[in-house]
Amino acid sequence: MSRKKAPPQQPGEKLVISRRQLLKLCGLGLSSLAGCRSRHEEAALEEFEVVDFDPLHKYPYRGWEALYRKQFSWDRVVRSTHSANCTGSCSWKVFVKDGIMVREEQAADYPAISDDLPDYNPRGCQKGACFVEYVYGAQRVKYPLIRAGERGDGKWRRVSWDEALDRIAAKLVENIYEHGPDTNTFFTVIPAMSPVSFCSGVRLAHLIGGVACSFYDWYCDLPPGEPITWGVQTEACECADWFNAKYIVLWGSNINETRIPDAHFAWEARYNGARVVCIAPEFNASAVHADQFLAIRPGTDSLLALGACRYIIEHGHVAEEYVRRQTDMPLLVRLDNQRLLRGTDIGWQEEGSDADKVFFAFDEASGAPKAMPGTMGHPSKTLDLDGWSPALEGTFAVTLTDGTKVQVTTVFQQLRGQLMDDRYGLDRVAAETGLTAADVKRFYHDLATRKPAMIVHGAGTNHWYHNDLINRAMMLSVALTGNVGVNGGGFNHYVGQERVWPEHGLKKLAFPRGGKHQRFQNTTLWTYCHSKMADPHKINGKTPEHYILESVRNGWMPLWPRNDWDSITPEQLHDLPRKPRALLVWRANYLNQAKGNEAIIASLWKDLDLIVDVNFRMDTTALYSDIVLPAASYYEKADLSSTDCHSFMHPIGAVLDPLYESKPDWEIFGLLAKAIAKEVERRNLPPFQDKEVGWTHDLRTAYDEWSDNGKLTTGEDAANFILQHAVETKGMSYQTIQEAPQRFVATDPEAWNSDIEPGRAYTPFTHQIEKQRPWRTLTGRQQFYIDHPWFLEFGEALPIHKPPQDDPKFPLYWNTPHGRWSIHSTWRDNRYMLRLQRGLPIVYLHPDEATSRGIQDNDWVRVYNDEGQAVVKAKIKPAEMAGRLTMYHGWEKYLGFQEGGWQSLSYIKIKPTQLVGGYGHLNFRLNYWGPTGNNRDIKVEIERYEGPVAAYEPLIKPMDI
């Protein structure tokens, strides 16, 4: 509301007051009311005009009310949303008045799935409610910019689009022809949040042989336990399905902060008869409403979960029929080498089979091993056992093809034996997890007996080094009880908007020549190896570099650009002869969010000749780039939005044309394709034969191919292309989804494990449970036993508990979770959000940690370790756990840090078991399988900071650039 100062009181105007009020006021005595208004008082007393109305009952001057009615008006409303990778995918209405976007409000028109399930409305959070601030904010990139100072200085030269694009094209072309196309690297994230923008640049990378980087594993949002156990990337129920649960475990997932649009389903489920338990070191926003809160010691989650598995087994709560058919528990393991018994071991053969991928269970009736249908090498693709019941326990003798006899037992018996170790007993678990035995027992009992039971899992636990073990332990607890694959049950992991419902359409748009002609790169590995950053830990006496090199040599993991791996030593891995030369970043804040930030700036960043950022705001990566291209914001382009949290498609809409000189990503990469074609033409270069990807790139036609000969010139064209090429979105168009969010109509059985059914919340793995379709693993079952040699080497064939990687030099864990006030770095610098925090980056610490270091609330503090430091504000919080510090992630490096940034303390730690390949379902696949960029095991120290602090100064005039 913006109005002029109230007019001075007109001469002769009388104050009016009711008789009742006059009496009250006289009785009370005005002077007893404090304040600086004696002049008003005098005026009031002089000018009282006692009128005969009582405003409690009647008011004669209501004409003024039109004032606020006028404010509640607009010219038009356009549907759009935000794509910051929050997993929300919330449909919003944006209100336009006088050509300005004035505010936004949730569209709140998701259709209900059924009468029983609460609907998804209103879907959206406080951040979405003030995105307009970025559209017009001071961080907005308005024009193409070329760096005029050092990277990070913020000194720019405004240039034309042509100049910027020609510069970029010249460098990319030079790299392709003189250094190889694999020196051009493209980084963007999470297609589902804006698939058109995602595809814009990836499609160009594809056509010029560039390297497309992963994100889901790099950000450690990938739960590696899922590819290991289920052979999938991530499969979770849509959040409406929470309502079907009778037991919900919030484990490492603080839904009240990080799943704002969905949290209600949990609390409504509670009213519908679910018990909710929250497991987290700190008493967090979700714990507030839980039926039970377990303040677990950081890094002991897999111990607690395996204790639960033991309890389930010991107390007879194993869902035996389910476990026999749906898990690998009955499969036979050779005791001589700990490998699963295979068809090749015993000379088993059947037409159409691959005996090395056929596995066995023991048939007690015949006294012999029997091949299990549905395994990767078995010709029968069903889990139906046709009436026979494999043994879950027992030790048996089997004769191998060479005549030798070996002992075999079942996976279940192996598991049972392992869990009977003292460490998984209730009292030991309680002692090590820092919980009371009474609390643990109640939790175990509920988890074992309440059905359906689900774990809602998040980054809190997924960001540990041993995240694969943590995942697998939790998944085991809900599989043993038969909860996976049923509505209201399972292990449901929500970190990142990774799931693209119209997957086929997206792939066709992103990789028109097919994925096998594309260079893919796991970003964790790429960043680690191309920076001078070394994890000091040794694993089995060897450095991580040893395992990395072996994995790359084996062809298990890619590492671009290609080097002569046989001649490279582990020591050379951080200073390779062939290094990346150009990096293009869009829809992401690579640098700010990268683990090992200080090392990256000191090495990788220096090795790159060209860094380009396509962005609507000047984030940290843009600030540290050479060329910044102004992108349309979320409200200025046509795109799509979907998430695994719900089952609807809705659009990103162009509320207004792109502001200033900005353009939608789709157009920007189209122009870049044209610039590349022009450059090749200018230099008269021949087509580039790219043998590694089996393609000859004729770059003179780069734009024609990119735009499919002019058929894909706009974002809307691209959106329609995706919708038309996927069964999930059959019959939808960009136009129809603007009317209302539309539920997906079907699922592609290649990509999904359940149908989408009217009236039923989507929950994964009903194909397996209800239709006996095999799981996507080597054994065709939920596979808890992995006999890959590296898993055996590390003792991780079965899920076990391993403590976090230790760092005895520093006492406190550095905990950097997702929070309520930002989506990664987006909204971190939004003043509406900062005004509801403390205005500066803060680190939370327990009162005991503060007291022992002489730190007071709101002091400046220095957090440090061997990697770097961060100087920020302290906030003392009793709900925080002693022994760690928490700093919500995503703070932009330029905001408030007197030194460093939130990622200045971290480094990359690669876990060898996540480097494996060549094993049934465990093969490198972008964002599905590859090492995760974990960051929970980092340790730090904190002290009061007495150094200089930048001044709090009033605003200087804005820069018009």
Added chain:
Amino acid sequence: MSSHQYAVVLDLNKCIGCQTCTIACKKQWTDGDGMGAMYWNNVETQPGTGYPRGYHTMGGGFDEQRNLRPSSLPTAEDYGVPFEYDYSQRLFGGRKKPVMPDVKPEYTPNWDEDVGGFERGNPYYFYLPRLCNHCTHPACLEACPRGAIYKRQEDGIVLIDQERCRGYRHCIEACPYKKIYFNEVTGTSQKCIFCYPRLERGTVQACMAQCPGRIRFVGLLDDPDSPVHKLVRVHRVALPLFPERGTHPNVFYVPPFSPPRTGRPDAGVLDDPRFPLDYLKYLFSDAVVPVLSKLHGELLKAQEGGRSELLQLLIGRTAKDRFQIVPEKVRKATPGPVSDALPDDPAGPPLTIVSTSTKED
């Protein structure tokens, strides 16, 4: 008494502290000049100092003889100074120092977010959203020497006449909830208007409509069909904040229960609870005890497989179940001359979403 009274129930067992209501309101009404520190709707962590700082210890309201109780005006610092940030110099102007707020942060409306209390190893807190209570006996109305604050007859909304207000701020002192703010630019006192322009057009208030926790129930307190009536009058599980201040609020809260203390997983809600009962009594009076007991009983019933009508009501599956906005009914209760003040066309500008597709149909 007004003919009808719009009232609100906030279920604190669903509030997630996300502040979407706060921003919804800010962007709808208080984004203008002189309003930076103004949050007609705020959410505060309790126990805590709240917003404005220490409001609940400042007095106000009525004493037992129904006289206005003395109070004081919060200072500018108590509201928190709204920061501005000079991004353009750092990001585009080559200035190397970190971007800082323009004033040193000493307090904000959410300064002690998630801090709460701590007792015998058990932290505790909850979120308390607050807005104007549109009281049945508004102290602000009583305190205004110009009679510029009134209660609408048709729907019970309490408004400050922005044309007649002279900014004396007696109302701010008198309000025991400190839910009135002074705008130095307009020179008037301002507060939550219960989104009357929305309600008149059949659209629920911004803070209610936009609450993703779906904690908010709106309707006429006097209408037996409204969810608010059912929760307040029939099930009697919703209580006003600080009822002893004597203003009879029309915002009611379903009081919160917390998880049991560490080591006592089977404890009842009143059995040595994590959140000190005395503090809940301080906020909601002694009446909170039987309400908590009843709610927890219903919860246990549901968790043991039974069905609780009360909890089914609190689930509020769709907006229809949570909001009962009846502009026609209210309009009929509008006294004659006042109807002139109501918009001629209650439909207003179209809410229809415009297609931005460039394709032909």
